[in-house]
Amino acid sequence: MDMLIDGNWTSASDGAVDPVLNPADDSEIGTVPRATAADVERSVAAAQRGARAMAAMPAWRRYEILEAVARRIEENQTRLGELLCRENGKRIGETTSEVGVAARIFRGYAEEAKRLFGRSVPLHAIPGREKSLAITTRYPLGVIAAIVPFNYPVELWSHKVAGGLAAGNAVITKTPEDCPLAILDVARFMEEAGLPAGAHQVLTGGREVGEALVRSPGVQMIAMTGSTAAGRRILEVAAQTLKKVHLELGGNDATIVCDDADVEATADALIAGRFTSGNGQICCAVKRVLVARPVYDRLLAAVTDRTRALRIGDPMDPATNVGPLINRRGAERVEAQVAKAVADGATIVIGGKRRDNFFEPTILTGVTPGTPAFAEETFGPVLPLIPYDDFEAALGLANDSPFGLQAAIFSHDIRRVMRAYEVLDVGTVVVNHTTAVRVETLPFGGNKGSGNGREGIHDTLHEMSKEKTLLLHEIFGGL
Template identity: 85%
Template sequence: MDMLIDGGWTGASDGAFDAILNPATNEEIATVPRATGTDVARAVAAAQHGKHAMAAMPAHKRYEILETVARRIEENQTELGRLLCRENGKRIGETTSEVGVAARIFRGYAEEAKRMFGRSVPLHSIPGREKSLAITSRYPLGVIAAIVPFNYPVELWSHKVAGGLAAGNAVITKTPEDCPMAVIEIARYLEEAGLPRGAHQVLTGGRDVGEALVRAEGVDMIAMTGSTAAGKRILEVAAQTLKKVHLELGGNDATIVCGDADIEATADALIAGRFTSGNGQICCAVKRVLVERPIYQKLLDAVAARTVKLRVGDPLDPSTDVGPLINGRGAERVEAQVRQAVADGARLVTGGKRHDNFFEPTILTGVTPGTPAFADETFGPVLPLIPYDRFDEALALANDSPFGLQAAIFTHDLRKVMRAYETLDVGTVVVNHTTAIRVETLPFGGNKGSGNGREGIHDTLHEMSKEKTLLLHEVFGAAV
């Protein structure tokens, strides 16, 4: 597969390429170019022409292009789901569903492209401005660089590329190293739908490609989903050119289970939120479970009974519950974190072993605040359960984290729900459902080390546009 630069599909300027491996088998399934600094510079230069063409394009035309792509995604959902499964390792049901979500996202942004509304602001509340009026309009930022992660590449890219184009920008996509293929395929649909030359481009390669985009003078905004460490580096580099930065970063999401929770329903939610969704590789996955002590053992038993029945294996097999992690490095990192947790006093209830890129679904008890197993994000199928005695203690433990993405509470007590919503320093509080949820029409993002800003069909258009004001002095009154 090739990159897309200035309207043409091409290899790297120096001919270098990277192999794409199936994480379930380590089999090579494709090669993609490894972009150079020259390739990045070409893309940024072409985007200067693309941004003017997009800014001049009427909203109804942007709608038509994005709606056409949404239909193409739906028509090819099965094939795209299979392609994503082979390169990413998530279960085939998940990857096919992710493609369907992407189609909805494209269609949602297509509609919102027609609703980039400004405001009319009467000024009669200001002494001396009684006869004046102001209006505001929204304009494209220019060039958006979309840096996409491996875990939900098609869905997360769709927000960035469809949002950027809907707002009238040019977009340069930097694909995830390990799984760029489904994104590249859908990028073909964008080209075939009639985008202007240079309006959307695709670069493949490593971290150096992303850093070059962040440094580039001709890029106006970075929209990135990834690790907190990468986000800090982007902010540091982007400050040199004062470009806008939107970051959706890591998470260590807490789930608070109160004594009145439905044990069976809660156990099902924890399994889905940590083990069978994304193979545990989700920023908003269930990471820490805080359980009121009287029901702690019952919930632990219920979760353990379900966990030992999970089938780990080929993600293309519909009967598989948990597939591989994205690569060997990711699996080894999770293995090291579990070993450290046990060394710090945690106890293995189930799992704990790595098999190549696969890691067994693992339950830990005896995890204490202050240890890495409590404080750090584990990007894999590892679930610690921690008892608590008082509700305020649970809220404090949930907030005891450098992250603040999402949190969940299982209870039927509305007062506890509202207390949690008021107290927890996170972007979203979920009630009686796993934190591993994202609804494309809602603002998604976090506080603290989990990033800045919010991403969603309505919010992204504001993030990827700028507001301009027109002040009309003394336009009301008798005509001269």
């Protein structure tokens, strides 16, 4: 596939290409251009024209375009789900579902394009301003660069591109290196729907593409989902041009299981939240499980039984429960983290082995705070269970992390639930459900090393627009 610059599908300026591999067997399923600095520069120049065209486009027309894209995604959901499965390695049911979620996201932002309202602010609360009025209006930022990760590429990209366009911006997308194909396919629907040339562009390639976009003075905002290390680098570089930066970064989500929890339902949620969703490669996956000692043994047995029954294999097979990690580097990184946990005193209850890009669903006990399996984000199917005796101490352990994306509590005691909600330093607290959940109409994002700002259909348009105030001095009263 080619990449999209200024309304044209094109190769890289130097002709370089990157292979796209199926992580299940490392077979090549396509190639994409490896964009150069010259390609980035050309794209940013085109985006200036595209931004002016989008800012002049009425909201009803933006609605029509995004709604048309949503319909085209729905019409091609099965085909796109298969393509995403082959390039990403998630189960076919998951990738097909992800494409459907993307259609909903596009449709949601289409509607919100018509509801980007300002405010009317009477000033009679201020002495001497009783006869004055202020109004505010929201305007596009200009050019937004969307940097997209590999784990849920179509869904996460949809928030950035549909939100940016709904707010009247131009958007340049930097695709994930490992799985750019489904995004490129959907981008064709966007061109067919009638976007102005340069309003949306897609660049494929490596980190140097993202770095060039972050450095460019012609880009007004970076919207990025990815690792915390990458987020820090973006903030450092973006500071040179004072551009806006929205980051959704890593997580080490804690789940607190109380002694009144439904053990069987909790076990189901842990399996789904750590093993069978995204093959464990989710920023908000279940990463640390703190279990009240009275139910610890029963929960460990229930989770182990379910893990033993999981089928690992070809993600295109509907019977598969767990597919491969995105590439060999990712699988080897998880393997090293498990080995380190064992060296630090942890015990492997089940799993623990790597085969090519596949890593067995793994349960660890004896994990202590400070070891990487507890303190760092493990981006793969590894589930540590740690017993606790005191609920307040469990809350403290959950907060003892440089991350703060989401957390979960399993309990039917409303006081415990509200206490967790009060003190956990995270973006979302989930009750009696896995943390591996994201609802597109809710604000999503984290605190501390998990990022800044919030992303969601009702929030992103405010992140991707700017507010201007008109102060009308002494307009009330007699002539």
